[in-house]
Amino acid sequence: xxxxxxxxxxxxxxxxxxxxxxxxxxxxxxxxxxxxxxxxxxxxxxxxxxxxxxxxxxxxxxxxxxxxxxxxxxxxxxxxxxxxxxxxxxxxxxxxxxxxxxxxxxxxxxxxxxxxxxxxxxxxxxxxxxxxxxxxxxxxxxxxxxxxxxxxxxxxxxxxxxxxxxxxxxxxxxxxxxxxxxxxxxxxxxxxxxxxxxxxxxxxxxxxxxxxxxxxxxxxxxxxxxxxxxxxxxxxxxxxxxxxxxxxxxxxxxxxxxxxxxxxxxxxxxxxxxxxxxxx
Amino acid sequence: xxxxxxxxxxxxxxxxxxxxxxxxxxxxxxxxxxxxxxxxxxxxxxxxxxxxxxxxxxxxxxxxxxxxxxxxxxxxxxxxxxxxxxxxxxxxxxxxxxxxxxxxxxxxxxxxxxxxxxxxxxxxxxxxxxxxxxxxxxxxxxxxxxxxxxxxxxxxxxxxxxxxxxxxxxxxxxxxxxxxxxxxxxxxxxxxxxxxxxxxxxxxxxxxxxxxxxxxxxxxxxxxxxxxxxxxxxxxxxxxxxxxxxxxxxxxxxxxxxxxxxxxxxxxxxxxxxxxxxxxxxxxxxxxxxxxxxxxxxxxxxxxxxxxxxxxxxxxxxxxxxxxxxxxxxxxxxxxxxxxxxxxxx
Amino acid sequence: xxxxxxxxxxxxxxxxxxxxxxxxxxxxxxxxxxxxxxxxxxxxxxxxxxxxxxxxxxxxxxxxxxxxxxxxxxxxxxxxxxxxxxxxxxxxxxxxxxxxxxxxxxxxxxxxxxxxxxxxxxxxxxxxxxxxxxxxxxxxxxxxxxxxxxxxxxxxxxxxxxxxxxxxxxxxxxxxxxxxxxxxxxxxxxxxxxxxxxxxxxxxxxxxxxxxxxxxxxxxxxxxxxxxxxxxxxxxxxxxxxxxxxxxxxx
Numbered sequence: 001x002x003x004x005x006x007x008x009x010x011x012x013x014x015x016x017x018x019x020x021x022x023x024x025x026x027x028x029x030x031x032x033x034x035x036x037x038x039x040x041x042x043x044x045x046x047x048x049x050x051x052x053x054x055x056x057x058x059x060x061x062x063x064x065x066x067x068x069x070x071x072x073x074x075x076x077x078x079x080x081x082x083x084x085x086x087x088x089x090x091x092x093x094x095x096x097x098x099x100x101x102x103x104x105x106x107x108x109x110x111x112x113x114x115x116x117x118x119x120x121x122x123x124x125x126x127x128x129x130x131x132x133x134x135x136x137x138x139x140x141x142x143x144x145x146x147x148x149x150x151x152x153x154x155x156x157x158x159x160x161x162x163x164x165x166x167x168x169x170x171x172x173x174x175x176x177x178x179x180x181x182x183x184x185x186x187x188x189x190x191x192x193x194x195x196x197x198x199x200x201x202x203x204x205x206x207x208x209x210x211x212x213x214x215x216x217x218x219x220x221x222x223x224x225x226x227x228x229x230x231x232x233x234x235x236x237x238x239x240x241x242x243x244x245x246x247x248x249x250x251x252x253x254x255x256x257x258x259x260x261x262x263x264x265x266x267x268x269x270x271x272x273x274x275x276x277x278x279x280x
Numbered sequence: 281x282x283x284x285x286x287x288x289x290x291x292x293x294x295x296x297x298x299x300x301x302x303x304x305x306x307x308x309x310x311x312x313x314x315x316x317x318x319x320x321x322x323x324x325x326x327x328x329x330x331x332x333x334x335x336x337x338x339x340x341x342x343x344x345x346x347x348x349x350x351x352x353x354x355x356x357x358x359x360x361x362x363x364x365x366x367x368x369x370x371x372x373x374x375x376x377x378x379x380x381x382x383x384x385x386x387x388x389x390x391x392x393x394x395x396x397x398x399x400x401x402x403x404x405x406x407x408x409x410x411x412x413x414x415x416x417x418x419x420x421x422x423x424x425x426x427x428x429x430x431x432x433x434x435x436x437x438x439x440x441x442x443x444x445x446x447x448x449x450x451x452x453x454x455x456x457x458x459x460x461x462x463x464x465x466x467x468x469x470x471x472x473x474x475x476x477x478x479x480x481x482x483x484x485x486x487x488x489x490x491x492x493x494x495x496x497x498x499x500x501x502x503x504x505x506x507x508x509x510x511x512x513x514x515x516x517x518x519x520x521x522x523x524x525x526x527x528x529x530x531x532x533x534x535x536x537x538x539x540x541x542x543x544x545x546x547x548x549x550x551x552x553x554x555x556x557x558x559x560x561x562x563x564x565x566x567x568x569x570x571x572x573x574x575x576x577x578x579x580x581x582x583x584x585x586x587x588x589x590x591x592x593x594x595x596x597x598x599x600x601x602x603x604x605x606x607x608x609x610x611x612x613x614x615x616x617x618x619x620x621x622x623x624x625x626x
Numbered sequence: 627x628x629x630x631x632x633x634x635x636x637x638x639x640x641x642x643x644x645x646x647x648x649x650x651x652x653x654x655x656x657x658x659x660x661x662x663x664x665x666x667x668x669x670x671x672x673x674x675x676x677x678x679x680x681x682x683x684x685x686x687x688x689x690x691x692x693x694x695x696x697x698x699x700x701x702x703x704x705x706x707x708x709x710x711x712x713x714x715x716x717x718x719x720x721x722x723x724x725x726x727x728x729x730x731x732x733x734x735x736x737x738x739x740x741x742x743x744x745x746x747x748x749x750x751x752x753x754x755x756x757x758x759x760x761x762x763x764x765x766x767x768x769x770x771x772x773x774x775x776x777x778x779x780x781x782x783x784x785x786x787x788x789x790x791x792x793x794x795x796x797x798x799x800x801x802x803x804x805x806x807x808x809x810x811x812x813x814x815x816x817x818x819x820x821x822x823x824x825x826x827x828x829x830x831x832x833x834x835x836x837x838x839x840x841x842x843x844x845x846x847x848x849x850x851x852x853x854x855x856x857x858x859x860x861x862x863x864x865x866x867x868x869x870x871x872x873x874x875x876x877x
Binding site: 023029102119 | 635862
Binding site for chain 1: 329331350356361366377425426429
């Protein structure tokens with residue numbers, strides 16, 4: 001056998017698992033999005049009806065845009081809160097730094113469902129937040145305002161996705177060579193200038209990359225809105241999920257998920273581009 | 281107008297990296313700190329630059345105590361070993377960084393920046409980013425960036441270490457020329473003794489946190505103060521010696537004359553390989569090996585009187601008149617005027 | 627400020643710990659009911675135990691599959707003249723980079739189209755595919771850190787390709803595979819979004835928790851939650867400890 005034939009065979013063999021379990025399912029669900037469903041029966045006729053129904057109907061398209069906006073807010077907040085924390089950890093030396101980093105990363109491993117559960121307990125009518133606020137006198141009776149609305153979804157998502165942002169920010173800060181900091185000081189810059197002109201610009205690409213990654217993850221979250229969103233907290237994820245549940249319109253759900261998929265791809269591509277602009 | 285170190289010591293934990301170290305740097309000179317790794321030379325540079333604090337002693341500049349001043353308050357600038365160019369800024373922006381953060385602006389400053397870039401020969405590359413520059417070019421940007429701040433002293437931390445041999449030679453001459461032109465004090469750290477000899481006005485030879493010798497390149501080369509200096513700089517011949525009369529000493533290979541500099545009565549005679557020549561009379565010896573090394577031919581010899589001793593002789597190309605086969609019998613003569621006695625000291 | 631953020635991030639742990647030990651009546655903490663008994667009665671709850679065992683089975687199987695595939699794929703992409711390297715890597719990373727809802731849906735549709743019933747097996751596939759990216763990345767990085775001269779030296783000394791693989795490459799990769807396995811176990815343990823689409827009648831622990839969550843906040847549920855958190859944290863510490871000398875902060 002010629003070498004290149006062997007190579008192609010090897011490629012063929014090794015490519016089977018990924019193709020079978022990743023590409024094929026993706027393909028089949030994209031295909032499904034082109035069919036449509038009538039009275040719980042799937043009609044396999046290719047058409048773009050689902051997509052027209054999605055983009056044309058403000059209920060759906062609007063929810064999609066609303067979700068994009070929500071996730072952008074979540075990501076932005078996560079960066080605003082997470083960057084200083086990562087910066088603080090980065091400024092520590094040796095053992096302290098490692099310990100703090102560990103503490104920041106552990107929440108990534110904490111059960112997702114559990115976080116939702118406890119946040120619901122905290123934000124609820126009888127929850128800790130209300131109790132605390134009553135205790136210090138800000139409120140005189142428990143408020144319904146913290147749970148079962150879009151704000152609750154926002155807050156909960158920030159708590160869940162914050163650790164996903166802290167780590168990439170830290171990594172991008174860590175990549176700034178120490179000699180650049182020394183050089184900046186040597187040339188007469190104080191701490192503020194060094195941060196503003198050297199550290200921040202150099203850490204930005206990595207930060208944006210990490211933020212985009214968290215954005216993509218948040219996009220598809222459908223359990224959070226269901227658990228803390230009540231009737232007003234709706235995301236496209238929840239809508240998609242219901243197509244596979246109660247509404248039982250798989251093709252339509254697949255179409256919306258396809259839109260989400262493409263959005264996520266764009267997000268990942270942007271993140272990759274941002275990371276490639278990292279000059280250190 | 282000079283930097284002076286007064287009895288500086290530096291400890292890391294229990295390890296003493298610098299023993300009490302005093303040095304007065306002359307304004308406008310090219311001073312090199314030369315030594316093997318671990319000698320403390322980089323530590324001295326960092327202490328002067330303010331990147332680390334001494335465990336004891338003081339540093340003064342112009343009579344003023346600057347020991348506790350942070351780097352951005354000292355009138356010195358550093359050229360780092362890895363250049364430390366800001367990758368997200370162009371050459372011009374890198375060079376302009378110092379004035380920018382020191383809040384210096386205006387026509388005069390802009391002109392200074394342009395002139396400095398021109399002095400280092402990078403005017404045509406101003407708009408490039410560091411990633412697009414070669415090693416030598418990056419070096420020059422780092423230098424320009426330091427020069428433009430008009431410091432009293434420029435500190436250079438083995439800046440040529442990453443360059444290949446030819447480029448290194450070019451940059452050595454270039455640095456020397458720049459220093460002559462702007463007449464700023466340069467304090468230069470290297471472990472390469474050729475480099476030190478070529479570029480410096482004075483050399484500080486260091487070992488294990490102490491100064492072995494401070495002197496001009498000629499002094500350090502022809503009149504090494506200690507055996508370490510004699511062996512570290514260039515190749516050298518050393519013979520244990522006892523002084524029998526002024527300018528005469530008894531050694532294992534016989535009685536040799538030397539130029540008396542000190543009153544020492546015993547020690548080591550030191551003479552460079554190029555001061556030996558083949559003669560009809562002199563020290564009898566056998567040729568061990570002759571290696572052609574381009575500019576010189578390096579000959580190792582075993583004296584008949586002391587066969588476990590080795591002598592090294594350098595010949596320039598066309599002076600190879602004698603047969604240099606291994607085992608050949610020869611006579612070598614030394615030059616008493618260029619032979620010195622290093623007193624007994626560790 | 628960092629303290630505040632950390633407090634918020636760790637709130638779930640403290641809250642569930644608190645609520646597992648005491649009862650709440652109408653929003654008021656009944657301190658007199660403080661006891662550890664929920665932790666004990668938990669073990670007699672059949673649905674919890676079965677969920678736990680399902681989660682363990684799924685985790686082990688999917689991690690083993692993912693690690694085997696990761697090693698095979700990493701060896702392939704790093705070999706000379708490998709065809710389609712970039713494409714394969716892209717496909718491998720895809721399920722990890724995509725919102726889990728997309729991965730879950732894709733596999734759901736595939737299972738429906740091919741007539742495979744949903745159950746533990748489909749969950750295993752879902753987890754394996756998701757976790758593969760992480761394991762692959764760890765193994766690949768470790769593989770790339772092996773100086774090519776070692777493989778060449780092995781060949782030069784007369785080893786066959788199989789021997790080089792067995793005696794040089796695999797031992798070098800072993801530590802990365804272990805770390806990847808522990809990391810993958812942690813991820814699989816907690817995986818919720820993909821599992822919701824692929825579960826049949828059998829539930830994994832996160833799914834069981836979700837169901838219990840809709841019902842209420844008994845101390846038992848909180849006890850379970852606290853335990854889950856503590857185990858996750860323990861696993862996280864193990865992973866961090868293993869990765870400390872090599873690469874810090876690699877996910």
